[in-house]
Amino acid sequence: MATARKAGAAKRTGKKAVAKKLAGKKTHTARGLAQDRRQVSGEAKYEVAYEAKKMGVTQAAVQAAIKKVGNVRAKIEAELKKAFGKGTAHTARGLAQDRRQVSGEAKYEVAYEAKKMGVTQAAVRAAIKKVGNDRAKIEAELKKAKPAS
Numbered sequence: 001m002a003t004a005r006k007a008g009a010a011k012r013t014g015k016k017a018v019a020k021k022l023a024g025k026k027t028h029t030a031r032g033l034a035q036d037r038r039q040v041s042g043e044a045k046y047e048v049a050y051e052a053k054k055m056g057v058t059q060a061a062v063q064a065a066i067k068k069v070g071n072v073r074a075k076i077e078a079e080l081k082k083a084f085g086k087g088t089a090h091t092a093r094g095l096a097q098d099r100r101q102v103s104g105e106a107k108y109e110v111a112y113e114a115k116k117m118g119v120t121q122a123a124v125r126a127a128i129k130k131v132g133n134d135r136a137k138i139e140a141e142l143k144k145a146k147p148a149s
Contacts, residue, residue, distance in 0.1 A: 037073075038072060038074075039071045039072060039073060040062070040066060040071050040072075040073050040074055040076055040130055041071065042067070042071065042088055043067040044062055045059075048062050048063060048066075050072070051076065051077075055077060055080045055081075055084075056084075057080055061080060061083070061084070062076065062080070065079040065080050065083070099135075100132045100134060100135050100136070101134060101135060102124070102128060102133050102134075102135050102138055104126070104132060104133065110124050110128075111124060113138065113139075114137070117139060117142045117143075117146070118132040118146070119142055119145075119146060123142060123145065124138065124142065127141040127142050127145070
């Protein structure tokens, strides 16, 4: 009888060793994958970029939504829809506001404004620093600073 107990114990420890060996490997269960898809990691740039492109908003807007409501995808999308409109992420007002502003960090916007106004990009950046990023104010400042031809 004692021998049978020892044999059973040996089998159990063998199973534990195999279980420990498998536990070292990371594998997703079906539930684990679904939970991963359900969330947006604010630290993973590709996830934020995907969500921003999907919703038609900036990555900063997605980051702000994550900070506000957490990392659950459904809550983030609901927050973005609430902030930017029902049917689409951009409202007409949101797009118009984007066109009304010049970002000093976006080289193409600075280059476009410089070419349009006939000044250097450094002058455009200086005007942005002085009056803010409103396009009308920047153009007025550049007209004042530019000598009449």
